[in-house]
Amino acid sequence: MSALPATPVAESGRERILEVNDLQVQFPTADGLVNAVNGLTYSLDMGRTLAIVGESGSGKSVSSMAVMGLHDPRRTRISGSIVLDGTELVGASQETIRQLRSSTAAMIFQDPQSSFHPFKKIGDQIAEAYLVHHKVSKKVAMTRTVEMLDRVGIPNPDRRAKQYPHEFSGGMRQRAMIALGLINDPRLLIADEPTTALDVTVQAQILDLLNDLQREFGSAIVLITHDLAVVAEVADDVMVMYGGRAVEHGTAHEVLANPRHPYTWGLLGSVPKLSASGGNLRTIRGLPPSLINLPSGCSFHPRCDFSDRVPGGLCSKELPGLEVRAGDTTRRSRCHLADPAGIFDAEIASTLE
């Protein structure tokens, strides 16, 4: 582990819960090998919230599902290392992973509509998760379930536990999903687009709830989202992914207020602001790359407006490393540009406000 590069959150006194090193996830398909995640390295400490941002197909969900051991080993090639709470997951038996799943790491899915079994009562489904990891009677498990439903702000938890998923509204179902995720007191919670299917008012409630629960239990959260405004509100650290690789990783303030990678600039420019109106949005031209045939060199160079400023066509030849650049202390970025800070201050910053 000593070969690990310095991570942005190497704060002393905090326990490290997750360490991902050079993770590769590939899916063999009829069209060729899909390189979903290509050498991802990051770590997460207890009590921190890491947001993973990127377009669809950037590998943000696939890498997190690997952490949960949710990929079918027969159809997936995983290499590298994932150390969750001291246990190596890559190559571990299904039994080991099942022990850790839900008790050490739990996941909340995007679509609460389809994440519950429609024919089973909400309470029974949550209690089942508790019973798997605890030797207690069903009655105790149900008491614990009702307690948990109450914790996530569901009114009348007694009655609600006996209802079916279709009797819950979208926001309530997402709360129940969070209760299911938290029932075993996991140390790591992975939330995959937890609020994308919800209205803004409910989204605000759910984000507040996640924040409160984190403060209370001190767990670590990985938040997967494409909504940068949500990231700005809740995340401590941000990792931007593109084509299965991290392109920028630092604290939320570094990445969102002083980004150093052209892709991050493009993402930020694409968001219509709540506090400004009219005018054209800055966009990223073109489409996300095919994961079967990733572009040579830096995967982003075909869509990058700044690759002509790097001498010798280096962008299309050589993949830049994810390193701490001059002028930065903790943030790592993956770009050949000699002076991204200068370009950002001179050309980009004014367009983002």
Next chain:
Amino acid sequence: MSTASTETSETVVHPRRDNTREPLLEVTDLVKHYPVKEYTGLFPTTNQVRAVDGVSFDVAPGETLGLVGESGCGKTTTGRLVTRLIDPTSGSIKFDGKEIGQAKERQLRSMRRDMQLIFQDPYQSLNPRQTVNTIIGTPLEVHNLVPKNKRKDRVQELLELVGLNPEHVNRYPNEFSGGQRQRIGIARALAVEPRLIVADEPVSALDVSIQAQVMNLLEKLRKELNLAFVFVAHDLGVVRHFCDRVAVMYLGKIVEIGDRSDIYEAPQHPYTQALLSAAPDLNVVRGAERKERIRLEGDVPSPINPPSGCRFRTRCWKAQDVCAQEEPLLEIKSGARQGHQIACHFPEIKDDLATSLENTSA
């Protein structure tokens, strides 16, 4: 008026609600109730879901009206009623001076050319077994706009207009990405040269970078072709970016309607304020002051039995007895500008909800 909006964001000039304005679309007291049967007790009872319950607004040529609100507030139903994809229970829809609220399908046929829809889901709104040529060419054929031998040329022209490769006319929808499909949907809507487009969440299914591309395309088309839009969306940032006027809906009613600047900078209805306050703000990390937080409790009440009086009162922090007894009218309140109407007994301007960055950077 399309040239007006090319200026900077601060000085956008657009048709004001005044007497000189000729509305293209005028909607008055539009109502849509869906009957639902409930099988409890001995006999089934029929209830009415009040999806849209008395909505009035108008849209001038070249203007964009945004409809915002939570899911279930009736914004999509309103969009579909306006284009007469579904029949209104009562109320009047006037398009270009002609009453179409109760018109028969045969009479509607010719009017459909002037009014088109763009749908939310680009994966479900295109027939997977038709080529792009057929998808975009069918409206040309139905309305007999282009002679048969010129049809393909016109389709290619349209593809180019929405930023797709004209050589792709013979491809099928599955060969395109989500953003490209949405462009095909837009080209299909534009084929008949409409004057009004109802866009139902046109970008919410797309990635941010693609979303920005499609937004810019809509903006460009709107200026070039002088299109009027009814823009249904739940993303307040997108609506602020695109719309001249904004109507906020709650449980089948408009609670506040006004110019963009009125709604975002001086909202008066508590629900509008709560919506704005709930939207996450990217500027927080840039040191902008965190705005006042208003958190609504609970869920939207059932539209089968909406609360008496003001429908928002069950979640409102200002609610008093009068709110339960008397339904507030949508009208201009003191301190509001011309055309800014609020349906609330206790309106109050809150101007610090969405303008935090402008204040700090100024």
